[in-house]
Amino acid sequence: MEKSIGKQKKLYYMQLATIFIGFVIFGFSENIKGPAIPRIQADFLLNESQLGTLLSLNALGYLLACSFTAFLARKWGVKLVTIGAFAIMAVSGILIYFSHYYAMFSSSYFFMYIGNGMLEIGLAILAARIFVRNTGMMMNMSHGFYGLSSTVAPLIATGLMEVTINGHTLDWRGMYLIMLLTSIVPILFALFSRFPEEEGKHEERLPFRALMKDPVIWLMVCILTFGVVSELAVGGWLVNFLEKAYAWDTVTASGMLSVFFLCFALARLVLGPLTDKIGFILSLILFSGFTALCTFAAILGGEQYAFLFAAAGVGIAIIYPTVMAFIARRYPNGSDTAITFIVTIMGIGSVIGNYVIGGVIDIVEGYVGADSSTGLLRGLQAGYGVIGLCAALCAISGIWLYVYLYKRNEVI
Structure with missing residues (x-):
């Protein structure tokens, strides 16, 4: 009995290592x-x-990969x-290194x-099958590894390039x-592990x-896409x-990107539970609106307000998981179909x-003056303004959805 429990624990730890290192x-x-x-x-x-x-x-x-991976998982396991996904990542690193054209x-x-x-997709399937207890906590933790690695990635990349x-x-x-060859590590864990396959339960x-x-x-397509x-x-x-x-x-600029991802990771870990209390749709409106305000303020305020680019990560981090939670609640018997459709359009x-x-x-820079520093600045500001505009359109779509659901007493 003790040997069996020990084997199960070892197997679970190998599964955890594959998922967590995979998100890294x-x-x-x-x-x-x-x-x-x-x-x-x-x-x-x-x-x-x-x-x-x-x-x-x-x-x-x-x-394209998102569209066929679920099919391959059902066919091959x-x-x-x-393992194939990790292998592709490692091989692509070798190909990029020798790409001189x-x-x-x-x-x-x-x-x-x-x-x-x-x-x-592979990690999402693994997590869904393995985290049968404390699912929300474990999902947040695994995405936290993604956020933390995203935080240090620009700094590590900058250092390695020198x-x-x-x-x-x-x-x-x-x-x-170097960075992509690290994919070999989770391959080793996956090779010596065993994962639960789909049991073929069919629901209406x-x-x-x-x-x-x-x-x-x-409307959810609009919210998630923007x-x-x-x-x-x-x-x-x-x-x-x-x-x-x-x-x-490059070091300073990469540091700001790292702060953005730090805000992003912490928001998912700390603020994620608030979406249940505030409500999914109101959370989408508030957090995406916050991101839009931060982005526009950073652009209009100039260099001294550049920290707001990083602060925008607090709001935008909540959008994806909140949309997924809403879909799971509204379409309990068709969430996979809804998610596939929305992610494809996204x-x-x-x-x-x-x-x-x-x-x-390019258009704004050419209009203002392609050969001037002012033209480049205005072009970059306009281009980055599109990012803020997308966050604003996300909030507007959320308001539209809230009104629609409120009239039908279906607000989640």
């Missing part, structure tokens, strides 16, 4: 790009629109899919985001190689057509903005969002 890797891969992007842009001579297109294509790769680099970067998408080995500076290629599901006729689902675009765009554009608009050095929004930000920067 996920946070690294998502957020080391901030300090690297200005260098990538300089090496390949990319303008802002091309940079926006690159980030949009990566979001497309992420979207979640263990093989998770833009075509190869963009393909390798796209491949990395395929792994990213597979990893997010490391010199035998007279050779690692730069951004070497940094990606909400028909897809009925779901599509519900105005609530479309919210996630606002969230993800910060990782790609904040360091770039601070370096070019205020002439900050991915499309992310693709468009990065492209729009880069395009706005």
